[in-house]
Amino acid sequence: MDWLERAAKLRQWNRNGTRAPHKPLLFLYALGRYQRDADGELRYSAVEQDLKGLLAEYGPPNRTTPAYPFHHLESDGVWEVRTDRGPGSPGSAVRELRATGAAGRLAPDLRAALRRDPALLGRLARILLDLSFPPSLHTELCESVGLELEPADTVLLSPIRRQRDPSMRERVLTAYEYQCAFCGYDGSLGAVPVGLEAAHVRWWAFDGPDDVDNGLCLCSLHHRLFDKGVLGIGDSHDVLVSERFVGRSPAAREHVTALAGRPLIGPRPGARPVAEAHRSWHAKQVFRDGPRPATAA
Template identity: 45%
Template sequence: MLLALGRLQSTGSSAVPWSVAETQLAELIAEFGPASRTSPAQSAAYPFTRLRAEAVWHLDHDVAMDSVGPLRRDGVTGAFVPEIEQHLRSAPGAVAELARSLVDSQFPATISDDVLTAVGLVELVETTVGPSTNLRRRDPTWRMSVVDAWDRRCAFCGYDGQVAGVPVGLEAAHVRWFAFDGPDDLDNGLALCMLHHKLFDRGVLGFDDRHRVTVSGSFTARTEAGRQVYWLHGRPLSAQPGTPLPAPVHVAWQRDQVFKGAALAA
């Protein structure tokens, strides 16, 4: 849907030919979605065909769900159903409002702007559109509770910078994303520096069942600064005594839904 909104904004039509979806949608899923054992084309075919069940999307050929062959053979194009397309074209700010609502409901703040940029909605980056549509409310005390529980240090690298006694560049990260029912509990939180928070939410970093840091084998770096990420692999989380470690259910979710592929070899 975000890809279609980006095309509507840039071309005046939400139409997405399969020839575009097979490459661009597959790349978006690979970059921002969970690791998949299916081919890139098959990963793109799932949402391209199944979104019809939500009555917001239609295809110009009636093809079977998930079937790549007919999509290629018939040159199928998908688009929003006419009434939604008309509303999005005619209502000022409708595309921006829907895009921001979608991205905020599906991704953490660390990567939502990356997603918007990738689908061609760069003008929405760092733009607030109306009140949040998320019915859950975040616990306003959770962030500092997590940072304090981790002794005001990054759980991965130990960074502990402060200005006038206040942590700077240190954030509270949900292990299981808030958008996916991740609770504001201490056993679903980590204190992470801004860099490692970003890499954690992008699936570059994770940890195993023994709470040792894992680095995705898909990550590469050439400079000494970039290669510092490799040296995190196998390091135990930097927790002070009494800090609740991430619960197994949240660890498993992050590994299955966010972490990119297999970890580096030990």
């Protein structure tokens, strides 16, 4: 059985680029718990708050419930659910999952495969991360679910995985003249830029192309905040700051809150700005709630 292919082809709602990472998040959480206790079960009532937190942090902006993946992941053959009544999920209703003592864990065949090949766990995790989340969030997401991974395995799943274009970074940084489009940071060590990254506006995991008009040159801080939905791009190509962001320190105000309403820096004349389709995808699928009012100059 090809467990990597199963992980890559989890059945998820995926219409018009809609993000639905519920199953990958639960799967990653289960892998993290498996590392600590290979025989343990995840009782829904005990892990519900953890899963709610993951969905709030890494899921789509709209509200959702962890009961959905807890029930539906069973249909992908990688997860099993038992209740006080016996094997099988009682459904996706929160009340039923709680009342019946529903508990889930990785499917028996998958647990057996992981015992035979411990390195499989890391490869599964990297497939789930790569196909549902941008690289800027991988490390902190692993920490959030308690996963400890070895250095990245090279896993070729063609035609499941597209290959990234390694030239995108240089093309995007050149288009933005090696400065962060949000704050203008332009640090370098000698002739080498440091702390500058090429961010996908529409995530590569959701068919975002490796094109300049789907990229932004961002400093490391603002890249992370952009992928978390704290920052976004407005209709006038200005910086949006989520009204949910709270930062009381002078540093938070200077580096985040004060960006609200500022025009993007770049790209240079002749380079393509962020395409409306990609900006719209980020606004709907990543940016959190409404924007804060523009900050007075």
